[in-house]
Amino acid sequence: xxxxxxxxxxxxxxxxxxxxxxxxxxxxxxxxxxxxxxxxxxxxxxxxxxxxxxxxxxxxxxxxxxxxxxxxxxxxxxxxxxxxxxxxxxxxxxxxxxxxxxxxxxxxxxxxxxxxxxxxxxxxxxxxxxxxxxxxxxxxxxxxxxxxxxxxxxxxxxxxxxxxxxxxxxxxxxxxxxxxxxxxxxxxxxxxxxxxxxxxxxxxxxxxxxxxxxxxxxxxxxxxxxxxxxxxxxxxxxxxxxxxxxxxxxxxxxxxxxxxxxxxxxxxxxxxxxxxxxxxxxxxxxxxxxxxxxxxxxxxxxxxxxxxxxxxxxxxxxxxxxxxxxxxxxxxxxxxxxxxxxxxxxxxxxxxxxxxxxxxxxxxxxxxxxxxxxxxxxxxxxxxxxxxxxxxxxxxxxxxxxxxxxxxxxxxxxxxxxxxxxxxxxxxxxxxxxxxxxxxxxxxxxxxxxxxxxxxxxxxxxxxxxxxxxxxxxxxxxxxxxxxxxxxxxxxxxxxxxxxxxxxxxxxxxxxxxxxxxxxxxxxxxxxxxxxxxxxxxxxxxxxxxxxxxxxxxxxxxxxxxxxxxxxxxxxxxxxxxxxxxxxxxxxxxxxxxxxxxxxxxxxxxxxxxxxxxxxxxxxxxxxxxxxxxxxxxxxxxxxxxxxxxxxxxxxxxxxxxxxxxxxxxxxxxxxxxxxxxxxxxxxxxxxxxxxxxxxxxxxxxxxxx
Ligand code: NAI
Numbered sequence: 015x016x017x018x019x020x021x022x023x024x025x026x027x028x029x030x031x032x033x034x035x036x037x038x039x040x041x042x043x044x045x046x047x048x049x050x051x052x053x054x055x056x057x058x059x060x061x062x063x064x065x066x067x068x069x070x071x072x073x074x075x076x077x078x079x080x081x082x083x084x085x086x087x088x089x090x091x092x093x094x095x096x097x098x099x100x101x102x103x104x105x106x107x108x109x110x111x112x113x114x115x116x117x118x119x120x121x122x123x124x125x126x127x128x129x130x131x132x133x134x135x136x137x138x139x140x141x142x143x144x145x146x147x148x149x150x151x152x153x154x155x156x157x158x159x160x161x162x163x164x165x166x167x168x169x170x171x172x173x174x175x176x177x178x179x180x181x182x183x184x185x186x187x188x189x190x191x192x193x194x195x196x197x198x199x200x201x202x203x204x205x206x207x208x209x210x211x212x213x214x215x216x217x218x219x220x221x222x223x224x225x226x227x228x229x230x231x232x233x234x235x236x237x238x239x240x241x242x243x244x245x246x247x248x249x250x251x252x253x254x255x256x257x258x259x260x261x262x263x264x265x266x267x268x269x270x271x272x273x274x275x276x277x278x279x280x281x282x283x284x285x286x287x288x289x290x291x292x293x294x295x296x297x298x299x300x301x302x303x304x305x306x307x308x309x310x311x312x313x314x315x316x317x318x319x320x321x322x323x324x325x326x327x328x329x330x331x332x333x334x335x336x337x338x339x340x341x342x343x344x345x346x347x348x349x350x351x352x353x354x355x356x357x358x359x360x361x362x363x364x365x366x367x368x369x370x371x372x373x374x375x376x377x378x379x380x381x382x383x384x385x386x387x388x389x390x391x392x393x394x395x396x397x398x399x400x401x402x403x404x405x406x407x408x409x410x411x412x413x414x415x416x417x418x419x420x421x422x423x424x425x426x427x428x429x430x431x432x433x434x435x436x437x438x439x440x441x442x443x444x445x446x447x448x449x450x451x452x453x454x455x456x457x458x459x460x461x462x463x464x465x466x467x468x469x470x471x472x473x474x475x476x477x478x479x480x481x482x483x484x485x486x487x488x489x490x491x492x493x494x495x496x497x498x499x500x501x502x503x504x505x506x507x508x509x510x511x512x513x514x515x516x517x518x519x520x521x522x523x524x525x526x527x528x529x530x531x532x533x534x535x536x537x538x539x540x541x542x543x544x545x546x547x548x549x550x551x552x553x554x555x556x557x558x559x560x561x562x563x564x565x566x567x568x569x570x571x572x573x574x575x576x577x578x579x580x581x582x583x584x585x586x587x588x589x590x591x592x593x594x595x596x597x598x599x600x601x602x603x604x605x606x607x608x609x610x611x612x613x614x615x616x617x618x619x620x621x622x623x624x625x626x627x628x629x630x631x632x633x634x635x636x637x638x639x640x641x642x643x644x645x646x647x648x649x650x651x652x653x654x655x656x657x658x659x660x661x662x663x664x665x666x667x668x669x670x671x672x673x674x675x676x677x678x679x680x681x682x683x684x685x686x687x688x689x690x691x692x693x694x695x696x697x698x699x700x701x702x703x704x705x706x707x708x709x710x711x712x713x714x715x716x717x718x719x720x
Pocket of ligand 1 (some may be wrong): 313
């Protein structure tokens, strides 16, 4: 099979990995830690060996190989570079995203090099480390590509400054593989022979873990959190049980070069080692290359958003009409200009803009100001606002209209031209400002509540339209002391409610780290929570053919009204999907005659018959995919599984445009479904062949509980 050269540049991931302190310790044991480094193997004051990161994202690494369609029998881990941005926590979630950056050709009998780069973050988007991996694919060379550029680390001519001996056990790979790399080359004698080795070999990354421990022990004892960089080339295979020594030369403050030698044969098993260490600079959230517009930023909350964004590097358009609290009097340039003066005095970059958000021309002009001054728009905070409170009967059309014009129409006028620019560049962060008055109601504010809730509707749909372009749209419901709230809030609360309490969440939602879209957050006085539209499970009355009677509805009203076990929908289709599914057949186990006495599936047809019953519509929110299964053998066949609008449809045969194709023998397929063959192992061993969008195949485990 030829390498897939089209894979270069295509996004891989995000791949999530949850891990606990036990995984951290298992890894440490796998790379030889014991009682003399108790901090790596005891949950009390546990520390993470930084090289754990690469073992933890093994699944992601296997996607690189799969995406490039490499021949697994010839694959070796060639080079590994790791750059640490924050210490790895002792438990949590790692989220890894990356791409193949290059595929090099070393020649027909020499092999190919596939280079994959990725960034791994924690669940809150904090960057943990960047990995650059070079996979050496011995059987894939000769496709006429360019050769890999050479690189060599200079080793000083003196004797090593530190030398650390270690004796991995003859069974070491059996322990190490439990950290994720279950590739047969390290366990299966036959597979190892087929790959040209006398017996299973050590994982290169296991030896790498030994070396990482040695480097820390000699250069920054007890401080693994100070490792910046760990790079090396895996130059020779190592057989389990062979003794190793890691040789280290300190070349400058905070930098060493190193290598690992097989002490029995003298072979260099790891070469080109670089180790950098010291205090890791804090991985701050910054907006250095970003242009932000904040409307209504002449005072109150907007002023603080603008100042905080500028303090972290953003170039800011400070928009404010400078009108009165109810918007009735004319504008003034003073408030916006004053905020700009504050920003520039503090060393930031900002311009003032005095346009009115309540008109289409005003909205266009605000966005144009950003483009004219700074070339683009990355962030938009729709914040401008006025109040005209009256009880509903006294709410004359002009008071209704003025409030809707500034809040709801204002957000539309500015967001529309900004969204066009964001869509073009494939990046954007938009904030809508709602209010507790809209979310929950407040006497005397019908105009304001309606406008503020209208913004939630605007967000709900805009988040869908922006999704493909990495435009995240979220909504904030602030609580803060300002001229809008001075006569509404109790004085004690007013005193405590500085806008500075709200701004950090708004800035986070405006940052690269923000992965959510379509969420509503309350924020004030240091209290933060999320609000959402929740739909109860309800009830089905009658069948979908006969209209229910009013008495049936009355009888079922408690059930209809209950929010117990309620859920959120990401979009209309998911909700409609649930309505359709409410009338579909109840879940079935393996069909009669197609499963054995223990309930295991004995033929593929039964698996596909059971699939609709095992479908989890919650996991299918926003998912539109077609899986084509081609199962060979007597008990196999071809099936199509279509997931759309929150529903699952199974049919026999083939689809002309599947999202991904899964090919397997009937025996392996049944073993996998019956839990006897882990999917990952099936994949890495070549028993499961996946074509098309490989990442989408990962959804299968979430979509079906067979
Ligand atoms: P604020 O009155 O201090 O700030 C609003 C700013 O918007 C003012 O500087 C005003 O000149 C400007 N503005 C008004 N109409 C404009 C227009 N047509 N074009 C351009 N600028 C215009 O009030 P605050 O409290 O800072 O409010 C900010 C946002 O937060 C508003 O949307 C408000 O509804 C919302 N909010 C505030 C809450 C709070 O507790 N302060 C509670 C819930 C929502």
